[in-house]
Amino acid sequence: MCTGMRLGCANGVVAGRTCEFGFVLDYDALFLPVGTQYTAAIPGSSGKSWTSTHAVMGAATFGCLAIMDGINDAGLMAAAFYFAGQAKYADVTQSDATRAVNPSEVPHYILANCATIDEALAAIQDITVVDVPVHGWGPSAPPLHYELIDPQGRHVAVEPTEAGSLQVTENPTGAFTNSPDLPFHLLNLTQYMNISPETVQQSDVFGATVTATGMGSGGLGLPGDYSPPSRFVRAAFFAASHPTPSTTIDGVQELFHLLNAFDIPMGAAKVGDTSDFTQMTVVRDSRELTYSWRTYADQRIRQVNLKQLMETAQGPVRIVITPVTGDDSSIDDVTGRLIDSPVSTA
Numbered sequence: 001m002c003t004g005m006r007l008g009c010a011n012g013v014v015a016g017r018t019c020e021f022g023f024v025l026d027y028d029a030l031f032l033p034v035g036t037q038y039t040a041a042i043p044g045s046s047g048k049s050w051t052s053t054h055a056v057m058g059a060a061t062f063g064c065l066a067i068m069d070g071i072n073d074a075g076l077m078a079a080a081f082y083f084a085g086q087a088k089y090a091d092v093t094q095s096d097a098t099r100a101v102n103p104s105e106v107p108h109y110i111l112a113n114c115a116t117i118d119e120a121l122a123a124i125q126d127i128t129v130v131d132v133p134v135h136g137w138g139p140s141a142p143p144l145h146y147e148l149i150d151p152q153g154r155h156v157a158v159e160p161t162e163a164g165s166l167q168v169t170e171n172p173t174g175a176f177t178n179s180p181d182l183p184f185h186l187l188n189l190t191q192y193m194n195i196s197p198e199t200v201q202q203s204d205v206f207g208a209t210v211t212a213t214g215m216g217s218g219g220l221g222l223p224g225d226y227s228p229p230s231r232f233v234r235a236a237f238f239a240a241s242h243p244t245p246s247t248t249i250d251g252v253q254e255l256f257h258l259l260n261a262f263d264i265p266m267g268a269a270k271v272g273d274t275s276d277f278t279q280m281t282v283v284r285d286s287r288e289l290t291y292s293w294r295t296y297a298d299q300r301i302r303q304v305n306l307k308q309l310m311e312t313a314q315g316p317v318r319i320v321i322t323p324v325t326g327d328d329s330s331i332d333d334v335t336g337r338l339i340d341s342p343v344s345t346a
Contacts, residue, residue, distance in 0.1 A: 001269065001276045002081045003231045003262040004147055004176035005239050006155055007255050012287035013153045014251040015077050017069065017176070018262050019281070022274035026136065027321040029291070030060045030067055031309045036316060038065065038112065040101040042092065043132055047100040052112035057291050057306040059282060059321065062136025066108040073306060074115035075151035075286035078107035080144045083159065086179045087143035089131035090164040099128045103144045104137070106158070110148065117150050121158075121168055129160050147176045151286040157182040174239025178228035185232045192233050195222050197241040226269045226276075231262060248287040255283045256294070256301060279324045293321060298328040 001020035006013060019025070033055050040047025041064070058070020069079040080103070089103060101109055109127060114120040131141050145159040155171040159181050169182040177185065196218035202211045222237060223230035238258050245251040259281050266277040282293045289306035302322065309317070322328055 001178060001226065001228070001231075001264065003235055003259070004079065004081065005235050005255060005258055006149055006153060006174040007239055007242060007245070007251050007258065008153050008174075009245040009248045009251040009287075011246070012075075012248040012251075012285070013149065013151055014245075014248050014255050014283055014285050015149045016255045016259055016281065016283035017079055017081070018259055018264075018278045019069075020264050020269075020276045020278050021082075022271070022276045024324050025061050025279060026063065027280055027295075027324070028060050028063070028318045029293070029304055029321055030058065030065070030316070030318045031304070031306070031313055032056045032065070032067065032112070032316050033310065033313060034073075036112070038108070040105050040109075041066070041135065042097065042100050042102060042130065045092075045097050045100075047102070047130075048098060048109075048127055050109070050113060054112055054115065055306060055310050056108070056111040057289075057304060057309060058107075058111070058284075059280070059291075059293070060318075061104070064104070064135055065316070066102075066105045067111060068104055068107055069282060070107065070111055071284040071286065071289060071291055071306065072111040072115075073289065073310060075289065076111060076114060076116065076120070077149040077284050077286060078110045078120070079147050080104060080107050081147065081176060082178050083143045083145035083181075084179050085143065086181060087141075087145065087160050088163040089141055089160055090128045092130040092132050095128045095130050095164075099126060100130045101127050102132050102134050103129055103141050103160075104134045106144070106146050110146075117148050117154050117156055120148055121156070124158060124166055128164060129166070131163075145181070147171070149286070173232075173236040175232045175235035177232040177235065180228075185229060188229050189233065189236060192221065192223075192237075195219060195233075195237055197237075226264055234261065248285045252283050252285055252290070252292055256281065256292075259283075280321065295322050295324050295328075297324055297326045298322040300329065
């Protein structure tokens, strides 16, 4: 369960997402410079190899070097989302090993080699996503699909809906979630065309004038559950309705606020004893080339700057993203300030 949103700003685009799972992932913030050599991790053999032509910053899992959610020096953004029940990969034993990548490596391959979405769509013709387990993700291949977003706001889905091929769908909305595929979600929006950010002030439909008792009635019918179709509708609505931030720096803060609406607390979405929860939220700035995050355990926003890393880092660098569980958020006790601020009651 993950929810992605794109937000247009007056001077660029920001995009972010939540990360939900029922087991805790080990997240790292990882920087890989131009010239980094990489060979796809295919159990029992070597997969496709490349040398990166773009610097990449983002999040990796379980100590791997494949960035699954990130941004590159051209401002291109790519991310993997869970695609349960629909992801279909090629049989590794029947595939050309020189083209093979595992499902977690698709965003990394694109970001390391491409400056634009058109380049990315051409580049994916040279890979085969194969059905192999990925370190840390269990005994079988994780079911994933992918979003690509460029600095102009173009947004596409890349989805392995047929074994050995990738379906590409242009995404006119600012939303991305999980199964079913993007064509389903776009069609499903037709069920919510009555939704509006405008409050209905009064109505005579009942034979008498009824006046609104508060704001927000235009959103009646907006689905509030945590299923992927419902989250997609809400994300598309919020992205389309939000005022345009003047800068992407402002947009980063605004997008964190929007993604607050998609936080899933522990215990609210369960299958048996397993409860998905929002482990991490990230926001990428395609203009300033920053990557920001917060976790369930630490609500402080942390940020790294790709431009600065390109100037100063001597090679790949990695830091552990703050703890996902526990309570690492600082609480500022201002009791003393209150005591030192007496109020006259005269």
